[in-house]
Amino acid sequence: MWDYTEKTKDHFLNPRNVGFIDDFDGIGEVGSLACGDALKLTFKLDDNKRIADAKFQTFGCASAIASSSALTEIIKGMSLEEAAKVTNEDIADYLGGLPKEKMHCSVMGRDAMEKAIAYYRGEAEKKIEGEIVCECFGVSDVQIERAVRENGLTSIEDVTDYVKAGGGCGNCHDKIQFIIDRVLGNTPRAAKKPEALTNIQKIKMIDATLEREIKPALNQDGGDIELVDVDGNRVLVKLRGTCASCSKSQITLKHYVENKLKELVSQDLVVEEV
């Protein structure tokens, strides 16, 4: 049923700025048919480098169309610096609020804006930052973390409402919870009952911990780590990149990786390099 504000309805029934600017200065495309919604945004600048015109094409539900329409109205007349600061909250506020489960529509608007500006500035299309956490919707840890931080999200359902991650098969729920816990500064839930782990759970958790916690830290120093096998409580790993040639690699491993795994997965784990 209509659970939309009058303004949202109006922007759905009478969308502003539908179309495509052929001689655009910037273009941003987000979403896909498979995801259930997609937005193509184009804009044209005037002599003062302000947005003279903006147009959109949207595939999606009513609030996706209304959010796109709102976005184009908001950014017209803005400089690119101003437009870059438009948040998904601004889009939702402009419409008098969106139902919580439709917030992802406003996020899509902001993402398209960012991409269009990057296009204009000639910045290489930003690859999705971070690592894909939700395969179903192609959402990365960086995107999830940003949504959690910016909107004060506290549950997996919240994350699904804002960035869709977790709305499909549900395989990524543990990882999403992990990110939420990390952002909120909680001890990850996974650490709460280490005794009760089955082998499969243990391997999954070790893998997830390596991916979420350890890899990024090593990557920062130009190193990398790969899980080879888990044999009882022995965690066999391979080092790559600078870590492998680094004289301190053994120490790095023992202290860092093992401590992390002990803290987050199980006290009994020992790490060995192969």
Added chain:
Amino acid sequence: MKPIYMDNNATTRVAPEVVEEMLPYFSDLYGNPSSMHAFGGNVGAKLKAAREHVATLLGAQPDEILFTSCGTESDSTAIHAAIRSHPEKKHIITTRVEHPAVKNLAEHLAKNGYRVTFVPVDRQGRLDLDYLYQKLSDDTAIVSVMWANNETGTIFPVEEIARTVRERGIVFHTDAVQAVGKIPINMAESAIDMLSLSGHKLHAPKGIGVLYIRKGTKFAPFLMGGHQERGRRAGTENTASIIGMGRAAQLAMACMQDENTRVRTLRDKLETELLKRVPCSMINGDPENRLPNTTSIAFEFIEGEGILLLMDQYGICASSGSACTSGSLEPSHVLRAMGVPFTAAHGSIRYSLSIYNTEEEVDFVIDKMPPIIQRLRQMSPFWKEGRIA
């Protein structure tokens, strides 16, 4: 604005005759059918008649009819009865396209010690029967296959499946919620052991269901307590609704002909004209074996919610194949099981008619749909006159 109601697989209008029959039992005739006094006993007599009407509609015996609170309860009761009467058997067979009333229960059981086989369907929504038969084993407690699918209207060969399943001595249940009243059913000549139906899909009120249980079928009650329904479902009877259900069963008998001629013709007109007038549109489901009242049409490259809300501007009521809440942006499990491509599944609309629809209404919808689709497609980045942009 008077609604143009083409969402009868979701729920139906309560027939005026049914309302009339029910009203006294909310006011003056409030007696308890189990009471010794005539004031209650008269209500009991009325329930008996209602049970007979339902039995007649199904070609069953009155004591094979169990009244429940809804179609969902009937489904749950049937499946639980089968697994509790055969506690040693740990395997269940159902399909990938069941209503959540069966699907979610089966998934729940799969997490609680049961092996569950979900039989796949092809692109037309037809069941892979060989696959089903191969999976039958001595460990199988129940096979549950819906008679007709609520989203596409596809009718499954449940009579044939029931015969094969019976030869193996396995219980067969069918969720016939969408079939009863729309196609002829005769349990007297059937191998089906249990059958669910729901009142509000055939012009009785919401909150009344029926479970047919063939005489001799092992049964274990779901609700325990009083002796109502001969101990098979405790709880004081929902008298008014049962009486309404009985009246609706009588009407369904009388209207079956109309449903299969006039309603079918209206549905066919709606479908043919929409497919003709709207490019890149197609039928979901098996056009051959289909309920007479249902058509599910995929309008490619657009999303269902927008279509429904624009239809709503004209008071046209239907359903979409996708529920666009972020939690389930994916299109329906039925369309996905059939392998309907994403380009089509998101923009699928189900029209389900009833005897109350008129040709004028159908003409109105035929007239209003093409511009609605056109309008949304012009906004869609994927629409380039029939090709993905």
